[in-house]
Amino acid sequence: MISTALVAIGHGFGIGAAQTAWLISVLYLASAVAQPVLGRLADVLGPRRVFLGGLVVVAASGLVGTLAPTFAWLLVSRLLLGIGTSAAYPAAMSVLRDESRRVGRSTPRPVLARLSFAALGSAAVGPTLGGLLVTAVGWRGIFAVNVPVAVIAFASALVWIPADPRRGERSGAPDAPAGDRPRAALDPLGIGLFSGVLTVLVFFLLDLSHPMWWLLAPFAVLTAALVLWQLRRAHPFIDLRMLAGNPALARTYLRHGVSYLLIYCVMYGYTQWLEEGRGFTSGHTGLLMLPMSVCALACSLLGARTKGIRAPLIVGSVLLTVGAGVLTLLGGATPLALLLLVGACFGIPQGLIGTSNQAAVQFHAPAGDIGAAAGLQRTAQYLGAITASSLIALAYGQRANDAGLHLMGMASGVLGVLLIALTVTDRALRRRV
Template identity: 40%
Template sequence: MRVGDAFACRECRESRGRHPVQQTVTVSNNPRTGLAVAGLSLGTALNPLNSSMIAVALVVLRADFGLDVAAVTWVVTSFYLASAAGQPVMGRLADRFGPRRMFMLGMALVALTCALAPLAPNFALLCVARAVMALGTATAYPSAVVMVGAIAHRAKVESARPLGRLQMANTSAAAVGPVIGGLLVSLVGWEALFLINVPFALAALLIVRQAAPPDEARERGSLSELLRDSDIPGILAFVGALLLVMMAALNVAPGYRWWMLAAGTGIAAIFAWRELRFARPFLDLRLLGRNRPLLLVYLAFAVFSSVYYFVFFGLPQLLQESGEYDPGVVGLLMLPLAAMSVVATPWAVKAMGRFGVRRVLLAGVVLLTVAAALMWLLTGTLAIPLVVVMTALMGIPYGTVSIATNQGMFVSTRPQDRGVAAGIYQTCRYVGAITATVMIGVFASGGVHQDSWARMVVAMLVLCAATFGVSLFWRQRSA
């Protein structure tokens, strides 16, 4: 039995009695179902799109606002801090308040923030706008994952199919982000990186409102019930601990770094103590502790993301500073990554059905290690043909490992916990990205050039070895 079939059977058993009998349809002959998946895909694409578009604007922002390398990374870090803290919270709210409602609220927030962001008079407010935009986009993925289960059940199709479309949208958006960003920065300016989100967010909102099925039971809940059942103290403790630890890692305030780390660790301990005793916890630590496959998926994805974002944020700066390429050219040089990741994702979906998630995951990590090792060649030359080959090679493991870990998370999670599980999964991406940006600041404090790139390659290979070791221990959870 294939992975998707096995999970579909388990989901049907768990869903029986909670959904009314539905007419048997398929995605292909039900336009509303296909339109709903398209709207969800568009919304979920905004977060990875915005996380990657900014990569080719860092040098321009440094020049416009008079910043150094460490300071300009805050436009990236603020987005990831807000996303990392917001994704699990938005996932839990989607589980309890209704995914469709949360999705639409998030898209409205994105449209409003991005319409106002180009008016920011200074870099600090620009970072604030990026953080607010991140919170809006953070609602999309966990809400979409929750809705995918209902859509697949109603349409009588394998849930892996619409999930694969969501993952392809995420993969493609992250990969084409530098291309789109490079063109926008070259032709219009960094302001266009915000404005382009307005029509996309509004379109996603309207499509999902029209075509996605409402979750009537949860959407009928009152605000008082939401507050009562949402474990607000647990959410605040989780967010506070995560932000303090990450700010300590980023050395935001050098004089208070160890104080922030100690405070974050203490709050995390209080959070764990409370969640283990609370009847309706924000994060069920007992269940999570028993779910070893899910924990390993999270760890593997976080470390993999740190490798990938070394390339994603480091390479454009290397090409612009050492290669002296225009941002638009850099975006085009990243295009092979987009193309190969789009090709690799459906291939990986089919391969998982034939060989299983674990084998595809391990194959993807091996390819990642090979691609990272070959990045050493860029320390000798930044010739365009070599750069094109390198970005194309990196696209294959990106698409493969992303969909394999995504499917690993999906089959390791109960349907009623899927929103918060998807949110934590995305947080692992941001933890990896933040780790990469911090390490880039350490290895390239004087600028991203070929000497500092050599140090980054060594770090990537160490992280690849760690990813492979974690992936070896992963096994699919029994139904």
């Protein structure tokens, strides 16, 4: 929803696109760290507990954002929202893992597709709903709506989410001592080092027009410390040995991150251009994004009906590259039909890629650590989003204009070609998942 409120928020606080980009980045920074953390907690403590706790934080974020007197308080609200919503996906994957263990069979692709459909559905209606809320009640409605949504989700979870299994059953070791594994698996120092690495990286990325090169030194030191510590741990926060021995999973993370870098450039950069470059209202911009939303929803279900994942990923990669090329042709005289087509070009791959990479993670990740593995998938996605916000800030500066959109389109086109190469050359994708 925030994508159609960025311009209104900027006008309200007298700031430009480079500053409002922090509303994107702070949420995805929090999510990039919190997803694997809460995924690990879901594996250790149980997904139902973690999901309910996350919803409490989401409700708190809505209250803070609604009442925010300054832009800094909006950043706090987005930080809380990133932490709270990070519980949903890894907890859901853990629930499916527990159910698969109970019935003795792997999770079917159509079930994974419904999970993807739910995630894409909420994201799909976001720009349209956000535009309507901004038009009707102002940008604070974007934050206020999180409170009733969290309350409804909390009540629904109490009724429908199964009770958490016992600790030994979750860890995959029924005879394991109940008190040992949770403390060992949390790895607070590893979490702190990982948070530090991402925070320094984000601060560097967000001002690429005036790079703070000195940040590369603490980034290198923190990264080295993180690697050394994780390799020494029996139960590391990020299992680097597992990733090194599982290149198919590592490539899935890389492919997912690059894909969503391109998708988020459109989700946020294109919507800002529609408002500032073409003069559309927030409500009209939300409606112009409907083709992207509808295509993403339809293709998430279509992708689940395929027997493999390679073909949907190739189609999605090609369409992302084509869509990036079209961005370089847009301007003040571009007909409405072409503006709608751009959304479809990015909506189709959003559905195909999201569902297919989700199935790849489910197939390649260790069963006992699916929550943490799913969290790392979302970390890769949010790193793509952070990089996208940096690219948007670099291209636009203080205002979204045609030149900035074209620069963003050219950079996205180069990344699209890279994504095609990563997908076509991955032999692991030729196996049916």
